[in-house]
Amino acid sequence: MIRSARRTRRMVQMAGLSTAALLALASCSSGDGSSTSGSGSSPGASGSDELSDEVIVFAAASLKESFTTLGKEFEKEHPGTKVTFSFGGSDALAASITAGAPADVFASASPKTMKIVTDAGDNSGAPTAFVRNQLEIATLPGNPDKIGSLKDLTNSDLKVVLCDEAVPCGAAAQKALDASRLKVTPVSYEEDVKAALNKVVLKEADAAVVYRTDVKAAGDKVQGVDFPESAEAVNDYPITLLKASENTDAATAFIELVKSPEGQKVLNEAGFLNP
Amino acid sequence: MTSPSPDTTAAVDTLTGGPGRRTGAPRRGRNRRGAPLPLLLPALIGLAFLVLPLVALLIRAPWRSMPELLTSAEVWDALRLSLVCATVATAVCLVIGVPLAWLLARVEFPGRGLVRALVTLPLVLPPVVGGVALLMALGRNGVVGRSLDDWFGITLPFTTTGVVVAEAFVAMPFLVISVEGTLRAADPRFEEAATTLGASRFTAFRRVTLPLIAPGIAAGAVLAWARALGEFGATITFAGNFPGRTQTMPLAVYLALQSDPEAAIALSLVLLAVSVAVLAGLRDRWMSAS
Numbered sequence: 299m300i301r302s303a304r305r306t307r308r309m310v311q312m313a314g315l316s317t318a319a320l321l322a323l324a325s326c327s328s329g330d331g332s333s334t335s336g337s338g339s340s341p342g343a344s345g346s347d348e349l350s351d352e353v354i355v356f357a358a359a360s361l362k363e364s365f366t367t368l369g370k371e372f373e374k375e376h377p378g379t380k381v382t383f384s385f386g387g388s389d390a391l392a393a394s395i396t397a398g399a400p401a402d403v404f405a406s407a408s409p410k411t412m413k414i415v416t417d418a419g420d421n422s423g424a425p426t427a428f429v430r431n432q433l434e435i436a437t438l439p440g441n442p443d444k445i446g447s448l449k450d451l452t453n454s455d456l457k458v459v460l461c462d463e464a465v466p467c468g469a470a471a472q473k474a475l476d477a478s479r480l481k482v483t484p485v486s487y488e489e490d491v492k493a494a495l496n497k498v499v500l501k502e503a504d505a506a507v508v509y510r511t512d513v514k515a516a517g518d519k520v521q522g523v524d525f526p527e528s529a530e531a532v533n534d535y536p537i538t539l540l541k542a543s544e545n546t547d548a549a550t551a552f553i554e555l556v557k558s559p560e561g562q563k564v565l566n567e568a569g570f571l572n573p
Numbered sequence: 574m575t576s577p578s579p580d581t582t583a584a585v586d587t588l589t590g591g592p593g594r595r596t597g598a599p600r601r602g603r604n605r606r607g608a609p610l611p612l613l614l615p616a617l618i619g620l621a622f623l624v625l626p627l628v629a630l631l632i633r634a635p636w637r638s639m640p641e642l643l644t645s646a647e648v649w650d651a652l653r654l655s656l657v658c659a660t661v662a663t664a665v666c667l668v669i670g671v672p673l674a675w676l677l678a679r680v681e682f683p684g685r686g687l688v689r690a691l692v693t694l695p696l697v698l699p700p701v702v703g704g705v706a707l708l709m710a711l712g713r714n715g716v717v718g719r720s721l722d723d724w725f726g727i728t729l730p731f732t733t734t735g736v737v738v739a740e741a742f743v744a745m746p747f748l749v750i751s752v753e754g755t756l757r758a759a760d761p762r763f764e765e766a767a768t769t770l771g772a773s774r775f776t777a778f779r780r781v782t783l784p785l786i787a788p789g790i791a792a793g794a795v796l797a798w799a800r801a802l803g804e805f806g807a808t809i810t811f812a813g814n815f816p817g818r819t820q821t822m823p824l825a826v827y828l829a830l831q832s833d834p835e836a837a838i839a840l841s842l843v844l845l846a847v848s849v850a851v852l853a854g855l856r857d858r859w860m861s862a863s
Contacts (some may be wrong), residue, residue, distance in 0.1 A: 393830060414754075432812065457731065462814065462828055478845045485731035486813025497813070501714035 358407035364568040386488035402549035408466035424539035429570035433528040462487040470531040477530040511569040642839040658802035662740035678756035704810025735812035740801035748793040755789025
């Protein structure tokens with residue numbers, strides 16, 4: 299009896315040890331998971347003292363391609379500078395800025411998400427609109443389901459993904475649907491526009507309501523379908539310098555580049571409309 | 574018998590942080606007086622580091638608007654879905670994970686080390702990567718998922734089943750590793766004795782091994798359940814986010830944080846309370862059952 303008790307104890311002791319190690323591992327991995335879609339602000343956080351010429355830009359997910367191009371141009375024009383981007387859902391970015399994430403510039407996909415930052419007084423100077431973006435339906439290549447209008451998305455046989463209403467693309471899609479008195483029941487409300495687009499790129503969903511620029515950026519992996527109701531929900535993209543900026547000169551120069559004819563050309567090529 | 578049986582004591586030990594807490598009580602006093610500062614200081618910092626965020630959650634909680642925030646149907650949907658999915662995922666893990674652990678612990682076969690490494694891989698894999706991998710395998714266009722769709726019309730992404738799949742994928746290694754460790758520490762001679770007395774190997778497993786390792790299985794199941802309950806990355810990647818169908822509590826917390834931080838804190842507290850309640854509840858039951 300005593301011996302078996304001791305044995306049981308030893309055996310569970312081992313299980314205890316291994317489980318403790320497992321818990322440690324788990325907390326690390328789940329931390330990784332959430333931060334990829336979260337703020338992602340850490341790269342610029344440390345070492346910004348030494349690299350005084352680093353500009354940290356928080357920008358809406360839909361700006362990824364064009365801002366990356368502009369960042370490279372900026373670095374070429376101003377040798378010694380480095381532009382670091384954190385792309386994500388505008389609301390998540392706004393939340394991390396108000397929570398104190400170190401950033402120089404914020405470019406959001408809607409005035410509403412920009413307002414979160416200005417309401418908290420984290421901006422420096424008034425935000426200005428630099429582009430506009432229109433919604434489009436992304437379908438599978440070749441449009442096998444023959445989606446031709448927003449109304450076609452109400453078909454319950456289709457797997458449609460929308461952005462969550464907290465994100466600008468979701469709010470805009472809802473606005474367009476409300477304006478045309480349509481009700482779409484999606485299979486998922488995605489956390490940002492790229493997540494919604496990628497569900498179609500991976501062929502898991504039949505259609506997604508995303509920005510025209512995202513359809514263009516995805517190339518031939520999706521096919522875009524214009525719909526007239528998108529005119530009801532055109533998003534203004536505001537950009538602003540942030541109060542926490544430690545590198546205002548370079549940050550202002552980057553904002554100027556975005557608003558310059560050169561910057562607008564890059565943005566237009568990506569499918570953005572002029573403000 | 575005044576003290577709980579050895580089995581239940583051991584199982585509780587696993588959850589409460591190690592054996593010998595009660596028997597070591599007299600020694601502990603002497604140890605504390607002699608705790609050297611280089612150990613005591615980091616230990617206290619470590620404790621504060623773990624506890625402070627939870628305390629902050631309580632301090633910042635919007636207690637006044639709490640009833641309103643927590644009575645919404647969406648919160649209850651998410652909570653119900655979280656509990657159901659985590660429980661089903663744990664059941665799935667038990668059904669296929671315990672035999673897998675037995676295989677790893679009791680059967681010699683070539684490449685066993687590799688298999689064990691593969692089983693533990695989802696542990697170290699970022700959950701989002703796990704979600705992408707699940708899409709590649711079981712998505713509508715995935716390696717296996719395509720056939721599932723063609724032959725049976727089953728698609729897993731964006732369904733509650735998909736949530737269970739994602740949670741089981743992430744949680745099963747916890748169970749397998751924990752049960753395998755218990756099996757390795759258990760004496761195989763009991764099973765051998767049973768088989769020499771005429772029991773088949775399966776009967777020996779069912780009648781001798783299972784009762785022997787029950788505490789280890791229970792501890793592993795609790796861990797797997799807790800991991801499944803908190804699962805975020807693989808779920809949102811593989812199963813998407815739709816209230817009542819695939820929006821579990823962690824997803825609701827994450828999305829609420831972006832639009833309504835107060836609601837996010839309230840939801841976090843619910844999840845915290847559920848976790849504490851389950852751990853405490855299981856502990857009490859194991860301690861009183863003897």
